[in-house]
Every structure is written in structure tokens, then in C-alpha cells.
Amino acid sequence: MSSGISSAFQALIDAQENPFVLIDEHYRVVAANDAYQVAYGVDASKVVGKHCYEISHRHDSPCWQHGEECPHREVFENNRPCQLLHTHFDSLGRAEHVQIKGHIIPKPGGGYLLGESIFRLSPPQDLDCDEMRMIGRSPAFLHAIEQLTRAADSNANVLLFGESGVGKELAAHFVHHHSPRKKGPFMAVDCASLTESLFESEFFGHNRHIRSMVERGDFREDLYYRVACINVDLPPLRARRSDIPVLAEALLTHINQANHAHCYLTGEAMEKLTNYDFPGNVRELRNVLHRAAAMCRAGNGAITADGIVFDEPASQVRNGSDRQNAVKMPEPAGDDQPLSIREIETRYMEELLERYAGQRRLVAQAMGISERTLYRKLRRNGRN
Numbered sequence: 001m002s003s004g005i006s007s008a009f010q011a012l013i014d015a016q017e018n019p020f021v022l023i024d025e026h027y028r029v030v031a032a033n034d035a036y037q038v039a040y041g042v043d044a045s046k047v048v049g050k051h052c053y054e055i056s057h058r059h060d061s062p063c064w065q066h067g068e069e070c071p072h073r074e075v076f077e078n079n080r081p082c083q084l085l086h087t088h089f090d091s092l093g094r095a096e097h098v099q100i101k102g103h104i105i106p107k108p109g110g111g112y113l114l115g116e117s118i119f120r121l122s123p124p125q126d127l128d129c130d131e132m133r134m135i136g137r138s139p140a141f142l143h144a145i146e147q148l149t150r151a152a153d154s155n156a157n158v159l160l161f162g163e164s165g166v167g168k169e170l171a172a173h174f175v176h177h178h179s180p181r182k183k184g185p186f187m188a189v190d191c192a193s194l195t196e197s198l199f200e201s202e203f204f205g206h207n208r209h210i211r212s213m214v215e216r217g218d219f220r221e222d223l224y225y226r227v228a229c230i231n232v233d234l235p236p237l238r239a240r241r242s243d244i245p246v247l248a249e250a251l252l253t254h255i256n257q258a259n260h261a262h263c264y265l266t267g268e269a270m271e272k273l274t275n276y277d278f279p280g281n282v283r284e285l286r287n288v289l290h291r292a293a294a295m296c297r298a299g300n301g302a303i304t305a306d307g308i309v310f311d312e313p314a315s316q317v318r319n320g321s322d323r324q325n326a327v328k329m330p331e332p333a334g335d336d337q338p339l340s341i342r343e344i345e346t347r348y349m350e351e352l353l354e355r356y357a358g359q360r361r362l363v364a365q366a367m368g369i370s371e372r373t374l375y376r377k378l379r380r381n382g383r384n
Contacts (some may be wrong), residue, residue: 005031006108019118022105023209025076027051027062030113039120052116067242069139071102079104085142088118094306097145103295121149134170135250136243140235144171151230152178162234164207171234188245195345237278237285244274244285251286254301261301263293268305276310284310290365346381348373 005022010031013020019027019036029052033042037107041046052072053059063086064070074082082102103115123143136142151158152175214221237244248265255262265273269292278284292307345352349363356362364374 009108013115016117019120021047021052021116021118023052023072023116024107025111027053027057027072036118039118056086058089071100071113071116075102075104076112084163085121085139085146087137087142096158097142101148121145132168134174135247136240137246138240138242140240141243144232147232148174149178149209151175151232151260154230155180156229158230158232159210159232160212160232163236163279163281165278165281166234166236167282168234171232182313204378216325237281243275244278247285248273248289252289252293255289261293261296262305263296263301264301266305269303269308272305272308287365291362294362294365345377349377 013022013031013033014035016033017035019039020033021036022031023032023063029047032047036047037044043088044156052098053062055064057066057068059066059218061375062070062072064073068086069082069084071084074080081104082100084100084102085097086098086100088098097120099121100118101117102117105113105115106111125141134145136145140229148171158172158175160171162168162171173186176182237247248270252265255261273285280287287312288308291309292303295309296303296307349367352363352366356366360374360378361371364371367374
């Protein structure tokens with residue numbers, strides 16, 4: 001279906017295997033191919049004549065005015081083809097990640113059109129994973145999604161790099177789901193279930209950069225090249241700060257469903273979240289929201305800026321912060337012998353259990369671990 005496009009021209013774009021649209025100099029869609037109609041479940045008559053940014057972004061103005069790269073601008077102002085990543089919305093209003101290739105198409109009778117080939121990187125349902133989701137629209141996030149999608153097409157080993165809490169296990173799920181092995185089982189090994197003596201020998205240690213360890217001689221080079229064929233760097237949350245609002249809303253929705261609650265973030269609370277660096281990344285954001293929802297006092301469920309409490313840096317805790325609700329780091333025993341990591345963790349858990357009146361869900365959230373892992377640690381210490 002097209003507007004002012006010949007049947008021969010329509011047949012030409014219908015031959016394209018990927019969704020493909022033609023857009024004029026005024027941002028209006030003049031044609032959409034069969035693959036577009038099938039992919040998005042919409043008849044071309046519903047999109048032809050509408051602005052491209054209205055359809056794909058739910059905006060009332062071009063995407064470049066919202067800080068995004070714009071294929072229309074590249075083609076019509078700079079007179080050159082382009083390739084970029086975008087977040088589009090499908091007919092149900094769900095966000096999906098796509099790669100756009102913009103082409104200069106001569107228009108019958110003179111002038112030019114923008115031809116857009118759309119390559120869907122991940123439908124929205126593919127980004128779900130248990131309690132957390134891979135969500136974002138920032139260039140850094142979309143670049144990571146593109147790399148993960150390309151890596152999944154290969155049978156090569158994939159090594160994921162990223163700070164603690166960025167979502168490496170989610171990314172691993174994503175790669176598996178899009179790989180030729182997606183029908184096989186996916187096994188995530190919980191490092192917390194390993195004893196201290198096995199942890200470092202079986203894995204590579206915890207916030208450590210394996211490539212740097214190889215250069216220092218702390219990690220075997222031959223082993224590194226066995227596990228690292230395709231390397232993907234996952235960006236920290238501070239490098240994709242524009243994703244914080246949409247992430248926060250999605251995580252809070254999940255928390256509300258689990259707690260049968262109706263909490264929401266005020267504008268001041270969202271601004272406070274957006275201006276924070278989140279050294280613990282998405283995991284810390286989730287914990288902050290869990291805590292805010294649990295402590296919300298407003299009858300209407302409003303989470304204010306005062307309800308957003310960030311984890312205190314360990315250095316401040318060790319230096320004896322004056323904050324009344326800070327958990328103090330355990331002091332060494334009377335004989336000045338240093339505490340082991342397990343002893344420090346045990347005392348920390350005991351303090352949290354006391355603070356939260358034995359509510360293990362809140363303790364697990366404060367520690368940034370699952371309830372299952374907390375139960376295992378408590379059983380290890382003789383508590384049921």
C-alpha cells in the first residue's frame with residue numbers, strides 16, 4: 001500500500017526481506033513493504049501519510065529534536081546514507097531495539113526519498129529475564145544490544161565484561177536465547193554456592209578485569225584465549241543515565257506486582273535517581289527501589305525524594321559515618337586478629353536481621369542477593 005508510488009516501485013520494495021519504508025522530505029511515510037506489515041501486524045494504510053516519528057517514537061516532533069540520531073536528517077541534510085541504532089515502538093506500544101539503515105532513493109519525477117531498512121535486534125518480550133529486565137534507549141545500551149545480538153549468531157565463546165550489577169547474567173541469557181543453542185539448557189552458576197577455597201580457583205574473582213590480569217601475569221593467557229573469543233563490554237548505569245527513568249519505572253512495576261502495592265515515583269524522586277552515579281549499577285537501583293517501596297509511608301503510594309536512600313559507600317561506613325541508620329563494619333576481636341570475610345559477612349547479616357526484625361526478604365534486598373542465597377548462608381551458619 002502506498003501514496004503516490006507506482007505499482008512497480010511498490011513491487012521493488014516488497015522484494016526486500018526486512019521491514020522497509022519510504023519517507024518523504026516532510027517526514028511522512030509514503031510506502032511500506034509487505035515485510036513491514038507482517039512484522040508489525042499493521043496494514044500499510046494505517047501508516048502511510050503519517051509522520052515517521054509519530055509511528056516509531058510516539059513523538060510529535062522529529063527524533064533529532066529529542067537528542068537522538070536521525071536517519072532522515074542524515075539523508076536529506078547531509079545527503080549521505082547512514083546506519084544507526086534506535087528504540088522503536090510496535091503497534092502495541094512496546095519498545096524494541098532496531099538497527100536502521102537509511103538509503104537515498106531517487107523519487108519518480110524528481111527529488112529524493114529516504115528508504116529505511118529496519119533490522120529488529122530484539123522484540124520486547126526477548127528482553128525479559130526473571131526479576132530484572134534489559135531495558136534502555138541510550139546509545140551506549142543499544143550498542144551493547146547490537147554487539148550481543150551479533151555475538152549470539154556465532155558459535156564462538158562470548159566473554160562479557162562489566163562492573164558488578166550491570167546485568168552480565170541477563171546479557172548471558174540474552175545471548176543464549178538468540179543463539180543456535182537456544183533450545184538447549186542454560187545454566188547459570190551461582191558463585192555464592194561455592195566454598196571460599198573453590199571460588200577463586202573455579203572462577204576468576206570478583207569487579208576484576210581479566211585482560212588486565214593476563215597482562216600482569218595473574219591469569220593464564222592460554223585459558224583467557226579459550227574463554228574469550230568475542231568480548232562484549234556492558235556499560236555501567238552512569239554511562240547511560242538517560243535510561244534510569246525507564247529502568248526505574250519497569251523495576252518498580254515488578255516490585256509493585258510482587259508486593260501487591262501501587263507505589264510510584266514523584267518527579268523529585270525520579271530526578272534524585274537520575275542525578276546519582278549508582279556505583280552498584282542496576283542491582284543498586286533495584287535495591288534502592290525495593291527499600292523505598294517497603295518504607296513508603298504515603299497513603300497514595302507516592303515515593304518522594306526523601307524516600308530515596310542510597311547505599312552508603314563502604315569507606316564512609318568504615319570511617320564511622322554519623323548517619324543513624326548506617327550499618328557499622330564489624331570490629332576485630334579483642335586479640336586484634338583480623339576477621340575473615342565470612343565472619344564479617346555473618347556479623348553484617350546478623351545486624352541486618354536485627355534491624356529488619358527478621359524479615360529475610362528485606363535483608364536479602366539490603367545485601368543485594370536473592371532470598372535463596374540468603375537462606376543458604378544462614379543455614380551455613382546454623383540458622384533455619
